[in-house]
Amino acid sequence: MHKKPNAPNSKRKFEYSHDSKAVYKATKADDDADVKSNGRVTIDDLPEDDDVEAGPALPPDEAEETIDDEEGRFFGGGITNDTADVLDFIDKQDQGEDAKPEKIDAAWLRKLALNFEKKISKNSELRAKFEDDPQKFMGSEADLDADIKALSILSEHPSLYGEFAKLGCVASLVSLLSHENTDIAIDAIEILNELTDEDVEAEQRQWNAIVDAMLEADLLSLLYDNVLRLNEANESDRAGLYHILSVLENLSSRTTISDSIGKETPFIPWFTKRIQQTEITVSQNKQYSAEILAILLQSSSLNRTKLIEADGIDILLQLLSPYRKRDPAKGTEEEEYVENLFDCMTCCADEANGKTKFLEAEGIELCLIMLKEGKMSKPRALRLLDHALGGIDGAACCEKLVEAAGLKTIFSTLMKKHDNQTTAHLLGILSSLLRSLPANSAPRIRLLAKFVEKHYEKITRVIQIRRDYATRVAAVDREIQSEKGTMNKEEREEKQDEWLSRRLDAGLFTLQTADVVLAWMVAEDAGARQRIEELLRERDEGLEVLRGTLQEQLDSMDPTAEDGDEVIRDILGTLIEHVQ
Numbered sequence: 001m002h003k004k005p006n007a008p009n010s011k012r013k014f015e016y017s018h019d020s021k022a023v024y025k026a027t028k029a030d031d032d033a034d035v036k037s038n039g040r041v042t043i044d045d046l047p048e049d050d051d052v053e054a055g056p057a058l059p060p061d062e063a064e065e066t067i068d069d070e071e072g073r074f075f076g077g078g079i080t081n082d083t084a085d086v087l088d089f090i091d092k093q094d095q096g097e098d099a100k101p102e103k104i105d106a107a108w109l110r111k112l113a114l115n116f117e118k119k120i121s122k123n124s125e126l127r128a129k130f131e132d133d134p135q136k137f138m139g140s141e142a143d144l145d146a147d148i149k150a151l152s153i154l155s156e157h158p159s160l161y162g163e164f165a166k167l168g169c170v171a172s173l174v175s176l177l178s179h180e181n182t183d184i185a186i187d188a189i190e191i192l193n194e195l196t197d198e199d200v201e202a203e204q205r206q207w208n209a210i211v212d213a214m215l216e217a218d219l220l221s222l223l224y225d226n227v228l229r230l231n232e233a234n235e236s237d238r239a240g241l242y243h244i245l246s247v248l249e250n251l252s253s254r255t256t257i258s259d260s261i262g263k264e265t266p267f268i269p270w271f272t273k274r275i276q277q278t279e280i281t282v283s284q285n286k287q288y289s290a291e292i293l294a295i296l297l298q299s300s301s302l303n304r305t306k307l308i309e310a311d312g313i314d315i316l317l318q319l320l321s322p323y324r325k326r327d328p329a330k331g332t333e334e335e336e337y338v339e340n341l342f343d344c345m346t347c348c349a350d351e352a353n354g355k356t357k358f359l360e361a362e363g364i365e366l367c368l369i370m371l372k373e374g375k376m377s378k379p380r381a382l383r384l385l386d387h388a389l390g391g392i393d394g395a396a397c398c399e400k401l402v403e404a405a406g407l408k409t410i411f412s413t414l415m416k417k418h419d420n421q422t423t424a425h426l427l428g429i430l431s432s433l434l435r436s437l438p439a440n441s442a443p444r445i446r447l448l449a450k451f452v453e454k455h456y457e458k459i460t461r462v463i464q465i466r467r468d469y470a471t472r473v474a475a476v477d478r479e480i481q482s483e484k485g486t487m488n489k490e491e492r493e494e495k496q497d498e499w500l501s502r503r504l505d506a507g508l509f510t511l512q513t514a515d516v517v518l519a520w521m522v523a524e525d526a527g528a529r530q531r532i533e534e535l536l537r538e539r540d541e542g543l544e545v546l547r548g549t550l551q552e553q554l555d556s557m558d559p560t561a562e563d564g565d566e567v568i569r570d571i572l573g574t575l576i577e578h579v580q
């Protein structure tokens with residue numbers, strides 16, 4: 001789950017556009033300032049110190065300048081070369097003694113924790129005592145800010161996470177999210193992000209220890225409170241929002257937390273509003289909001305239901321509609337934003353009520369337009385259709401696609417060459433249509449007619465796809481067989497997941513789906529069966545190759561799975577009987 005430190009980081013950092021010197025905003029010390037609502041101080045408000053020297057050093061007195069150097073013994077520093085070498089050696093030795101690295105262990109952590117708690121208490125006391133005089137507490141605020149940032153080093157020592165949580169420091173750090181000064185809150189959020197980041201080389205139990213402590217301190221609610229009070233017109237606040245989104249991404253790696261985000265906070269409605277905000281160009285935070293929404297939807301059925309019930313399907317389709325003909329510029333935030341919107345929509349289309357809403361909002365028609373006229377949107381619309389038509393609840397969407405004259409579009413797309421993913425989605429759509437359209441219904445008759453027209457050219461195309469992917473999978477199977485010969489039973493068991501992954505990468509799922517489509521046609525039409533047998537004989541094959549693939553697919557299914565899988569198992573069993 002957590003990457004090694006030297007692994008490339010897929011998560012981008014917030015892009016600052018302001019002067020990097022503006023690192024910390026303290027409380028505004030103006031007499032008219034509203035301390036409770038703002039609580040910020042600027043460096044200009046610091047008291048003047050008349051004793052501080054500024055500017056270049058004054059020249060030495062004339063008497064000090066006139067040193068006789070008749071013999072040329074002295075150089076710029078007034079010492080010989082030999083003496084300079086000796087002094088340099090001594091300096092290096094002194095630096096070596098001072099530069100001994102501090103031991104980062106439990107004792108060090110307790111000292112750090114004590115100082116951190118003291119800084120929090122001192123700042124809190126001074127703020128309460130001098131509420132109307134920010135100059136009296138801004139020094140303690142700067143000290144607290146420095147201590148918060150110093151906690152960053154813990155991300156390099158995740159073995160201390162458990163102890164850090166036991167000392168109560170995690171709860172104290174989280175409590176700072178409610179600090180009156182939003183800069184303090186933002187710094188705390190940034191540290192929380194660093195501690196939970198996927199790049200931290202933490203074991204799962206270490207990560208769990210610190211995250212559980214954060215959640216117990218009401219982190220999710222405090223993050224949402226900060227989302228409401230941050231003003232994105234301000235660069236610092238904009239960065240703060242980005243860090244909040246990043247924390248949510250880190251936490252969402254655990255499904256139960258994704259559920260909690262949707263159940264315990266109003267983040268889902270907030271994300272829905274944020275991705276709709278009009279901007280001249282899509283900003284980093286708008287794109288990231290769409291990305292986090294997609295992550296939350298992918299990992300939680302509860303979140304998907306919540307979005308669907310809030311008319312999220314209609315909102316997403318409206319946001320996607322402008323891209324039915326227009327492509328976003330490549331490599332921009334807008335391009336990623338559109339991809340994230342498609343991901344959100346695809347997740348919702350997997351739910352039964354999501355399919356219904358998708359149908360009502362004319363999602364099928366929009367996808368067909370994208371398939372005809374879109375470029376960047378075309379493969380994503382195809383994937384969306386595959387998910388909408390799939391499953392035991394996809395029958396209505398299947399019928400709508402036929403009614404909307406979508407068969408012509410789907411089959412004309414099938415006849416062209418595509419990558420593995422696009423081909424899999426095309427075959428998935430055909431498989432869903434064959435499974436879900438009622439027997440002897442007008443839509444099913446139209447579907448079968450498309451397969452048999454022009455001397456079964458669509459079936460010939462599916463056979464070509466089958467041959468291509470069977471060749472790829474067979475090559476990987478030979479490699480695996482060779483590896484098995486050098487392994488014992490335990491080693492083989494350990495490799496099972498890796499081998500399956502390699503077979504899937506080679507196109508196993510696409511091959512299986514192609515064989516399901518062909519098996520359906522064998523069962524449905526005598527002429528189609530004859531054509532399929534003819535094409536298979538060209539490579540000395542018969543229907544047994546289809547049977548073998550279907551049987552492998554059936555054997556790999558979990559017999560204790562959900563009702564939907566039970567239906568698929570029954571269908572596979574029936575198809576196997578037809579390809580005897």
